[in-house]
Amino acid sequence: MIRDVAIVGAGWSGFRSVTPELSHKELMYDAAVRAYEDAGIDPRRDVDTFVTVGEDYHEGISIFDEYVPDQLGAVQRPVQSIAGEGIQGLASAVMQILTGRFDIAVVEGHSKASNIMTLPHVLAFAMDPVFNRPLAVHPYAIAGMEMLRYLSETATTPEECAAVVAKNRSNALFNPLAGYGASISIDDVLIAEPIAEPLSRLECAGHSDGSVVFVLAAGESARVLSDHPIWIRGIGWANDTFWLESRPWGDARYARAAGEMAFRTAGIRSPSKEIDFAEVDDTFAYKELQHLEALGFCSWGTAGEWTLEGGTALGGEFPVNPSGGALGEGHLLDATGLARVLEVVLQLRGQAGQRQIDAAEVGLAFGWRGVPTTAGAAVVLSN
Amino acid sequence: MEEFVYDSVYLSSDDFREGRVLFEMWEPNARYAWDAGVAISRYLQGLKAAKLIGRSCPDCSRVLVPPRMFCESCFYPTDKWVTLRDTGTVLTFSRCYITWDLIQLEEPQMPAVIEIDGASSGMGIMHMLGEVDPEALAIGMRVRAVWKPPDERSGSITDIAYFRPLEE
Ligand SMILES: [Zn+2]
Numbered sequence: 001m002i003r004d005v006a007i008v009g010a011g012w013s014g015f016r017s018v019t020p021e022l023s024h025k026e027l028m029y030d031a032a033v034r035a036y037e038d039a040g041i042d043p044r045r046d047v048d049t050f051v052t053v054g055e056d057y058h059e060g061i062s063i064f065d066e067y068v069p070d071q072l073g074a075v076q077r078p079v080q081s082i083a084g085e086g087i088q089g090l091a092s093a094v095m096q097i098l099t100g101r102f103d104i105a106v107v108e109g110h111s112k113a114s115n116i117m118t119l120p121h122v123l124a125f126a127m128d129p130v131f132n133r134p135l136a137v138h139p140y141a142i143a144g145m146e147m148l149r150y151l152s153e154t155a156t157t158p159e160e161c162a163a164v165v166a167k168n169r170s171n172a173l174f175n176p177l178a179g180y181g182a183s184i185s186i187d188d189v190l191i192a193e194p195i196a197e198p199l200s201r202l203e204c205a206g207h208s209d210g211s212v213v214f215v216l217a218a219g220e221s222a223r224v225l226s227d228h229p230i231w232i233r234g235i236g237w238a239n240d241t242f243w244l245e246s247r248p249w250g251d252a253r254y255a256r257a258a259g260e261m262a263f264r265t266a267g268i269r270s271p272s273k274e275i276d277f278a279e280v281d282d283t284f285a286y287k288e289l290q291h292l293e294a295l296g297f298c299s300w301g302t303a304g305e306w307t308l309e310g311g312t313a314l315g316g317e318f319p320v321n322p323s324g325g326a327l328g329e330g331h332l333l334d335a336t337g338l339a340r341v342l343e344v345v346l347q348l349r350g351q352a353g354q355r356q357i358d359a360a361e362v363g364l365a366f367g368w369r370g371v372p373t374t375a376g377a378a379v380v381l382s383n
Numbered sequence: 384m385e386e387f388v389y390d391s392v393y394l395s396s397d398d399f400r401e402g403r404v405l406f407e408m409w410e411p412n413a414r415y416a417w418d419a420g421v422a423i424s425r426y427l428q429g430l431k432a433a434k435l436i437g438r439s440c441p442d443c444s445r446v447l448v449p450p451r452m453f454c455e456s457c458f459y460p461t462d463k464w465v466t467l468r469d470t471g472t473v474l475t476f477s478r479c480y481i482t483w484d485l486i487q488l489e490e491p492q493m494p495a496v497i498e499i500d501g502a503s504s505g506m507g508i509m510h511m512l513g514e515v516d517p518e519a520l521a522i523g524m525r526v527r528a529v530w531k532p533p534d535e536r537s538g539s540i541t542d543i544a545y546f547r548p549l550e551e
Binding site: 025071117130 | 407409417420452453455
């Protein structure tokens, strides 16, 4: 990249299935205070630009960006709100720093999923109104169809997908932030009732409320502010064709494209050799496998076997979702990708407590915007 | 400039009602139950008890109403509940001849921002004015809240029926 950019502050709040004691603004304020304290900055004085990710239908208010500045300390400052995956928001903040016009940027994402009384309806409203919505199919059926196609194209087994759930929810037990930690077996997952075959209930991430805030700084500022800046080496994002009628159902091509862009900017030729661990979207268990393959951490169709053998476990050769992922932390709507980034930051700083990975030097975070989208974003971070 | 005129007809609402054109129509089923949090909850409880409550910032000493848990100016946590009077001064107003759902009005609605006594300068709440000749409205007018009877108050901004001129 033409300028070095690092994460110098990280804050979070919530990460629980309900947060009735705090309004969404108070939740965001809580996360922002921690991030600014972590970075040792005063947002009213030091931050040059703010980016928030969110989606009006998730907020329950139109033009929600009006409601963002106060709780971030961003009143009368440059503020941009984007409807996108959290890592797309991070990319936007990085680009603003790369312009040379801004030195310190803040990015925020949040979820008050528990406040959306009709979340499946809101999700279904994302389906094409002419071609798909009249069929009145729950959007999770898209995940079921995608999973079936993925299994049949790769010979991945339901057991291998279930192993993702057992691993991630077990990892979450070591993560004080995660609300969905559990010790469950592969069999538990397989005998759970189907949501949309072959997808079982336990293979779908539950929802969480929460907020994640990062402070980003350009090279020199980052070195001044932090003893341990986490460098953003490369970032990329991509969408595939939307058509359910003709999208590539087995292969997460959007993840491949996003990863290639991030690796290209990071100068990474062999992701599996140059990266030590990853946090990748696991909104549905099979998605973790599909994303690992598309990102090039293993060859096509082998992620399931790798997972079943423990290769991606906490003590494995390439830990995946040490935080517990979305299955273990809960899905944070548009902030889900930022939760993936948060864990990479904590791991690289050596602040991951009981789930700390030895000699974690380079990590990748990958976010997906969920059904029915084909939107993904990847970021490579390092010490 | 050359003008292109296409041989076309305008669609009427009857065309849709009577199915003469093909169309898809959807209404979102988007319902929400927001967590009010600390500041708004306390404010609504106050309204139910016919009290206006604010919150003060220890950094800039402003009294904020409606209350909030942080000062947007200082980015500092507020730390004290303040009970305010239910009187104030009209900061700005409008005579509005359409309702929010576009019904034309003969007698205007009178939305106003009222700087509340006891809150800091420029700190007001938005409400409606009533019991006043629309032509008599003026910036700086002194007003008082007209509260609904206790059994009609529900912990809502509409627990105040409106503000009316204050006889001083
Ligand atoms: Zn203040």
